[in-house]
Amino acid sequence: MLYSMYEAGYYHSAPLRLTARMTRDLWSSPLNPWRDTQVGRRIYASADLMTNLTRRYGRPAWGIDSVEVEGRPVAVTPEVVWSTPWVRLTRFRRDPEQLRAAGRATPEPAVLIVAPLSGHYATLLRGTVQAFLQDHEVFITDWSNTRDVSVLEGRFDFHDYIDHVRRMLAVVGPRAHVVGVCQPGPAVLAATSLMSEDADPARPASMTLMGSPIDARLSPTVTNKLAEEKPFTWFESNMIYTVPPPYPGMGRRVYPGFVQLYSFMSMNLERHQNAHLRYLQDLMKGDGDSAEKHLEFYDEYLSVLDLTEEFYLQTIDVVFQNYLLPKGELVHRGRPVRPEAIVDVGLMTVEGENDDISGIGQTQAAHKLCSALPADLQTDYVQPVVGHYGVFNGRRFREEIYPRVRNFIAAHEARVGVRREAA
Structure with missing residues (x-):
């Protein structure tokens, strides 16, 4: 209703x-x-x-036409290389001739960025993609708006998400590098665990988890406490609604994006009210530059998508209420998920000192779970000052976090020694 x-x-x-x-x-x-x-x-x-x-506010455009490599502009073309009704695996293809002119003659590490499926479109990671494009072949998971997926396509749940991550790693190629930003962390770790146990040749060479709720029991935030305090039936009764006509997904039960957006904004309502008041004042003063920055942010922030009922509720259950992965109780398609099976995948965790979504320690928990992974394959970094968004975007991400992740990926690319085909 x-x-x-x-x-x-x-x-x-x-x-x-x-x-x-x-x-x-x-x-x-x-x-x-x-x-x-x-x-x-x-x-x-x-x-x-x-x-x-x-x-x-519809799906924003990527708007990435070029990237600067070694001081030279290199043209970028987004292209869908694999898809299901639930996701488009998008590659940002850099012009090979312009890359060679910039002194990058050999294929560079392939990176799969797994974007959150938590209310916003993957374009929220535009700045993340632009940073990685300087030194990598970049792929990203561009998730669909569930209201646009017909009920005839069936269900999409937490375990389907894990399967999708695994299949996309296979498409990207052997021993690529995976970066899980925020919400995907548990699914990325689960997929990597399963692939490692199977000795899958497509298992990643490295895994970087950024601001992810691997163990949401640690340093609980307002979001964690809400999920823990409310009974599971409350989420079923209050957060799930039916898509109406004329959307292709009419009749599908979803967690609507506008409900998620209200939840986000209510956490910092005064800040958003003040931002719109400043925007109004900037327009009155004729300050077009400040007003434009406001529009750029909110054009992205107010663009939201719906999640399937089953994915949202399973995420609440698995990640935020029963903590199945850190307790060693997560079972995928009848198989126990065993992070201790990971023995040759580099692991880097990145957290923000002021993160109010995934508190400090939640992402670091991945190191304890990967108990068989040698210490020299593990790296942890906590970025001072930044909050959740600053972990993967903004000036400090570009200048302080990204260089560390780039060096980590380069070290593990050299370690596995994979020969990649030129684009």
Whole structure:
């Protein structure tokens, strides 16, 4: 019912949205002689804010056309190399001739970035991708919006997620490097454990886990405490709704993206309110640069996707309530998941000192679980000052975290000595 009410509210607000848009366009037109007056800027700013607050935010574009390599621009083309109804494995293909001109004649390490399936699109990791593209062949999991997947495609749960990670590693190629950002950490560790136990030639050469809830019992945050305090039935009753028409996935039970977004924003409501107030003031002052930065952030932040009921509820159960992986009780397709089977996959964990989503220690727990992994194949790093988002994006990520991850990957690329085909 809530999903239908949400949709009805959007369509019923269409006249208000259209009026606001027309007002904005009128007061921003160069033909309007009062455009640059104080009153004109106030009217324009108010109309623009109303337009942005009531419009729909779809899947953002990647917008990565080039990357700088050794001081030279190299063209980048995103291409889907493998897909299911649930994900598109996207490769960011760098122009090989321009790479050679930049002095990069040999194929570089292949990296699979596993993006979170937790409400936002994979484009939230745009900055992460841009950093890795400087030195790697980059692939990323671009997850689908569940409301666009027909019920005829069946279910997608936590174990399907593990299977997808394993299959995508096989597509990327033997002994690639996998980077799990936030929520995917447990699934990435599980997939790597299974592949190691099978001596799968596609098992990764290294695994980097960033701000991941490997053991959510450690340094619990507000998010962890909510999941622990509420009974499982509460999540079933209050977080799951049915996709209405006209979406292709109508009839499917989902955890809606707009519910997730409300949860995110309510945690820091005052900060978001102040950000929109500053945006309004910047428009009134004619400070276009500051206003543009605000729009860039919220165009991404307000773009959300739905999760399947079964994936969301299993994640609550497996990761945040029963802690099956760190307790050694996770079973996948009838097989126990044994991180102690990992013996030749480099492990790096990255955490943020001020992370309010995955507290310090939650990601580090992976080292204890991988008990048979030699110490010289393990690295841990805690980045001072940054919060959750800063673990994988922003200035400190680019200048302090990424160089460490790059060097870690390079060391394990050299260790396994895989010969890769040129693009």
